[in-house]
Structures are given as structure tokens and as C-alpha cells.
Amino acid sequence: MVNPRVYLAGPDVFLPDPHAIAASKKALCAAHGFEGVFPLDVDLDLDGLTPRDQALKISAENEALIRSCQLVIANMTPFRGPSADVGTAYEMGFARGLGLPVFAYTNTSARFAERVSAAIPGGARRRADGVLLDDRGMSIEPFELRDNLMLEGAVAASGVQIAAHAADEDRLFTDLAAFEECVRCAQALLRA
Amino acid sequence: MVNPRVYLAGPDVFLPDPHAIAASKKALCAAHGFEGVFPLDVDLDLDGLTPRDQALKISAENEALIRSCQLVIANMTPFRGPSADVGTAYEMGFARGLGLPVFAYTNTSARFAERVSAAIPGGARRRADGVLLDDRGMSIEPFELRDNLMLEGAVAASGVQIAAHAADEDRLFTDLAAFEECVRCAQALLRA
Numbered sequence: 200m201v202n203p204r205v206y207l208a209g210p211d212v213f214l215p216d217p218h219a220i221a222a223s224k225k226a227l228c229a230a231h232g233f234e235g236v237f238p239l240d241v242d243l244d245l246d247g248l249t250p251r252d253q254a255l256k257i258s259a260e261n262e263a264l265i266r267s268c269q270l271v272i273a274n275m276t277p278f279r280g281p282s283a284d285v286g287t288a289y290e291m292g293f294a295r296g297l298g299l300p301v302f303a304y305t306n307t308s309a310r311f312a313e314r315v316s317a318a319i320p321g322g323a324r325r326r327a328d329g330v331l332l333d334d335r336g337m338s339i340e341p342f343e344l345r346d347n348l349m350l351e352g353a354v355a356a357s358g359v360q361i362a363a364h365a366a367d368e369d370r371l372f373t374d375l376a377a378f379e380e381c382v383r384c385a386q387a388l389l390r391a
Numbered sequence: 392m393v394n395p396r397v398y399l400a401g402p403d404v405f406l407p408d409p410h411a412i413a414a415s416k417k418a419l420c421a422a423h424g425f426e427g428v429f430p431l432d433v434d435l436d437l438d439g440l441t442p443r444d445q446a447l448k449i450s451a452e453n454e455a456l457i458r459s460c461q462l463v464i465a466n467m468t469p470f471r472g473p474s475a476d477v478g479t480a481y482e483m484g485f486a487r488g489l490g491l492p493v494f495a496y497t498n499t500s501a502r503f504a505e506r507v508s509a510a511i512p513g514g515a516r517r518r519a520d521g522v523l524l525d526d527r528g529m530s531i532e533p534f535e536l537r538d539n540l541m542l543e544g545a546v547a548a549s550g551v552q553i554a555a556h557a558a559d560e561d562r563l564f565t566d567l568a569a570f571e572e573c574v575r576c577a578q579a580l581l582r583a
Contacts, residue, residue, distance in 0.1 A: 258544025296488015352450025
């Protein structure tokens with residue numbers, strides 16, 4: 200039986216050595232009966248293209264990679280703000296639109312409302328009805344989740360919960376404990 | 392002929408008066424032959440549910456709303472950081488996975504790399520090969536786009552570009568000039 204292919208979504212592609220994290224994740228996938236597929240696993244000829252056309256070619260190739268996979272494991276660790284990387288969020292949605300299961304992890308234990316509040320100069324304030332507001336008066340989701348409810352819903356609809364592990368700050372984007380929990384969970388659910 | 396349904400994705404739902412922006416967007420849609428569908432257009436009974444189950448019910452209902460639409464217009468204005476709202480990014484991906492066209496707008500004229508650099512304490516630094524790095528040493532996409540390449544790719548694959556308008560700071564999430572440009576563009580492309 201061919202190992203199911205797992206698309207490895209996340210801001211990992213922006214790390215100083217993305218190929219190192221790709222190799223580590225693929226080894227963990229292989230150890231649990233999956234083939235890990237990294238967004239950089241494409242042989243792109245970008246020569247002569249404008250920066251915009253390079254980007255659009257990468258986007259199209261990544262969508263094709265997701266279509267070639269049977270599931271997604273997404274790194275939802277907050278990236279340059281209180282929420283996950285938007286490219287990762289997009290790919291989670293794309294996979295769900297295709298009907299694929301989406302597993303996800305985060306390397307922080309702080310809840311979404313807590314992280315948003317911490318990111319606001321002066322902190323959040325509370326409206327008379329109890330709803331937390333940011334510095335623009337926009338409401339902060341009160342659902343005790345790990346991120347925006349659409350992301351949490353995608354993972355829940357796949358039959359699992361977001362794996363969370365409080366990684367050391369200097370290993371925020373490289374710690375793989377929660378990622379491995381996702382792989383084990385996928386093995387239990389999909390390869391049983 | 393029934394008007395095509397447009398799902399109105401965006402962080403607009405978090406505004407102090409989301410129903411006011413919903414009404415304005417729906418009026419602009421109707422004026423151009425579309426039916427605007429806002430994420431809050433659901434009659435949800437959340438009584439007795441835990442906060443988590445409330446969130447999951449809203450998520451499922453929003454996905455059902457997107458499935459009931461023929462296109463999406465997404466508000467990609469940067470939200471609580473240099474990128475779009477992650478819930479909006481998720482919905483753009485979900486729509487593309489379903490094969491729907493996705494139009495989008497942003498109420499800022501600053502490019503992505505410029506916004507990321509501005510959000511980093513001390514600014515971005517440049518690697519020897521010219522790539523911009525953030526304060527974690529993670530690379531900043533060099534493609535002169537408006538946001539992460541997956542979002543830009545989704546809009547380009549739909550046959551359009553992201554509409555951009557430099558709104559006044561106090562109308563960052565309520566100015567509808569760029570939104571209206573999307574509606575006109577959708578009318579020209581889909582209702583011609």
C-alpha cells in the first residue's frame with residue numbers, strides 16, 4: 200500500500216533553513232506510514248519571470264501539491280501577530296474545500312483572546328455586555344479557542360483538536376513535539 | 392434570472408456595528424445585480440452550547456453559506472498585524488477549493504514587505520543575497536505583492552487583481568470604494 204501523502208502547511212518555508220525542517224518533518228511522517236510533502240517540493244523554473252509571476256507560479260504549484268495529497272498537517276503557531284500565518288490559513292481552507300482532513304498544531308499554549316489582548320497597546324477593554332474589544336473597538340472572539348473560529352472549525356470537522364505544546368521561545372518554529380502528536384493522531388485515525 | 396450570491400468575507404463581522412456595514416455592502420451588490428450574503432446571515436440558536444460548540448456551529452454555518460454562493464468578495468485589509476484576517480484567508484482558500492472565483496480588496500496602499508518591515512521592532516534586515524529578514528531571521532516574501540502569495544494567487548487565478556484604495560485611517564475597515572470596485576469588476580466579468 201502506498202503511504203498517504205501529507206501536505207506540510209506552515210510558515211516553516213520562511214525559516215533560515217527550510218530544507219532542514221522539511222527533512223525532519225518528512226522523517227516523522229515516514230516513521231508513521233505517511234509521505235510528507237513540503238511546499239518547496241517543486242522544481243520551479245522562475246528564470247525570466249517578473250517577481251509577481253514568480254509568486255503566482257509558486258501559488259499554483261502549491262495548490263497542485265495540496266490536490267496531490269490525502270491530508271494536511273498545518274503549523275498554526277502565531278506568525279507576525281496574534282494569529283497563524285495567512286498562507287497557512289488559506290491552505291487549510293483550500294484543503295477543506297477539496298474535502299481533505301486538516302490536522303493542525305501550535306507551539307504556544309496561550310489562548311487566542313489572551314494573545315490578541317497582549318498584542319494591543321494598553322490591552323483590550325471590555326464592553327458593557329462583557330465582549331472584549333481591541334484598540335479599534337473591534338470585538339475579539341470570546342470562544343476560548345486557539346485562533347479564529349474558522350481555523351478551529353476546520354480541524355474539529357476533521358475529527359481532531361489542534362495539538363498544542365508550549366515550545367521554548369527560541370524553538371517556536373522548529374519544535375516538533377506537537378507536530379509529531381498530529382502525525383500520531385493521523386496514523387490512529389486514518390491508518391487504523 | 393436570479394442574482395448570483397456573493398459571500399462577503401472579511402473582518403467586518405468584528406466591527407462595532409457589523410449590521411451597518413452588511414447593509415451597505417448588500418446595497419452595493421444589489422445595485423450591480425448581485426445578492427450580498429454576510430457571515431451573520433444565519434439564524435443560529437446558540438443557547439445552552441459551550442463557547443467552543445458555539446464557535447464550531449458558526450464555523451459550519453459559514454462554510455454552508457459559502458457553498459450556497461457563486462463567488463466571494465474578501466476584505467483583505469491588514470488586521471491586527473501586517474496580513475489579512477486569518478478567518479478571511481481561510482474562507483478565500485475554502486472558496487477556491489470549491490472552485491469559486493474570489494475577488495478581494497484592501498484599504499491600504501502599502502505593499503506587504505513594507506508593512507512587515509514596519510511591524511518589526513528595529514525594522515527588517517537584509518541577508519547577503521538580498522532577501523529581507525524579520526526579527527526571527529525568517530524571510531519576508533520578495534514578490535512585491537499585497538499579501539502572502541497564496542492569497543494573491545487565489546485572486547489572480549480568478550482573473551482579477553486585488554483592488555486597493557488608501558482609505559483614511561479612521562475608515563480603514565468601513566471605506567467601501569475598493570469594495571465597490573470589486574463589485575463592478577465582478578459585474579463586468581460574470582454578468583456581461
